Amino acid sequence: MAWIGRELRSTIDESGTLVLSLDQVELTEPGDDEVVVQVEATPVNPSDIGLLLGPADLSHIEPPVGSPLTTLKLTVPPARLKAVAGRIGQSLAVGNEGAGTVIAAGKNAVALQGKRVGMYGGAMYADYRKINVSDVITLPDGASAADGASMFINPLTALGFVETAKREGHKAIVHTPAASNLGQMLQRICLADGIPLVNIVRSEEQAALMRSIGATHVLNSKDEDFVAQLTEAVAETGATIAFDAIGGGKLGSDILRAMERAAARTPGA
Numbered sequence: 001m002a003w004i005g006r007e008l009r010s011t012i013d014e015s016g017t018l019v020l021s022l023d024q025v026e027l028t029e030p031g032d033d034e035v036v037v038q039v040e041a042t043p044v045n046p047s048d049i050g051l052l053l054g055p056a057d058l059s060h061i062e063p064p065v066g067s068p069l070t071t072l073k074l075t076v077p078p079a080r081l082k083a084v085a086g087r088i089g090q091s092l093a094v095g096n097e098g099a100g101t102v103i104a105a106g107k108n109a110v111a112l113q114g115k116r117v118g119m120y121g122g123a124m125y126a127d128y129r130k131i132n133v134s135d136v137i138t139l140p141d142g143a144s145a146a147d148g149a150s151m152f153i154n155p156l157t158a159l160g161f162v163e164t165a166k167r168e169g170h171k172a173i174v175h176t177p178a179a180s181n182l183g184q185m186l187q188r189i190c191l192a193d194g195i196p197l198v199n200i201v202r203s204e205e206q207a208a209l210m211r212s213i214g215a216t217h218v219l220n221s222k223d224e225d226f227v228a229q230l231t232e233a234v235a236e237t238g239a240t241i242a243f244d245a246i247g248g249g250k251l252g253s254d255i256l257r258a259m260e261r262a263a264a265r266t267p268g269a
C-alpha cells in the first residue's frame, strides 16, 4: 500500500526567491522498524520559522499561484543570501516535531498500530510521516495530538539546561527571553527543583505572566536601571550560568558583566 499526502517545503534559489510549496509526496510501506503516522498536530517553533521563511523580506509576499493554490513566493534580500548559502537550491521539508495516529506499522512495531504518538525528526508539516519507532513516543490514553505535539524541543531543552547547570555545580540560572514557552517551562522546572532563576523579559505584561507562575526574580530589560537590577539579582542568587536565546545586541554582555560585578563583591568566594 502507499499513502499520498501533502508536505510543506521551502526552497531558496540563487536569485533569492524563496518558494513555499505544498508538494504531493508518496509514502511506501513502512520498514520493519518504522511506522506511518497520520499527522494531526504540529507546533510552530522559532526554529521552524527559520527554516520555513529563512531571512525573507516579509513585507512583500507575491499572491499564491497554482491550481489549487499551493505555491507562495517571497524574496530574500541579496545582503541576507550569504547567511543561507548552505541551503540554496534544496527543497527542504519543514516541521521539527508533531503528533498523530499510527496508521501502518512494520513487523517490529505492530504494538504501535492505532496508537497516538508524539514524534521528532523533521518533515512534520505533512499529512503523513514515515518514521523510525525510536523517534516516536506513545501518548498516554486521553492525551490529544495537540497535547503531544510539542513534547520534544522545548521540554528537553529546558530539562537539559537545568541538568547541565546542576551537573556543573551552578547554584542559579539567568534566562532570556524568559516569558517564552520554553522560559515558562524552565521556571516551572526550577521551582520544582529548588533552583533560583533570574528571568529577563522585555515588557510588564511578560513580567506579570512570569510572576503568576511563581517567578520571584523577574527583570524588565527596558527598565533604565536594568543592569543594576541584574547585578543585584545575580549577586543574590549566585547565578553563574545563563541561557540567552536572543543572541543579539548587548544583553549577553550585560549578563556576563553582571556576573563579573557580582563575583567581584566577594573575591575568593
Ligand SMILES: NC(=O)c1ccc[n+]([C@@H]2O[C@H](COP(=O)([O-])OP(=O)(O)OC[C@H]3O[C@@H](n4cnc5c(N)ncnc54)[C@H](OP(=O)(O)O)[C@@H]3O)[C@@H](O)[C@H]2O)c1
Pocket: 045, 046, 047, 153, 154, 157, 177, 178, 179, 180, 181, 182, 183, 202, 203, 245, 246
Ligand atoms: N535547543 C535549542 O537550542 C532550543 C530549543 C528550543 C528553543 N530554543 C530557542 O529558545 C527561544 C524560545 O523558544 P520558544 O519556542 O519558547 O519561543 P516563543 O514561545 O515563540 O517565545 C519567543 C519569545 O522571544 C521573545 N523575543 C523575540 N524577539 C526578541 C528580541 N529581539 N528581544 C527580546 N525578546 C524577544 C518574545 O517576546 P515578544 O512577545 O515581546 O516578542 C517571546 O517572549 C527561541 O529563540 C528558540 O529558538 C532553542
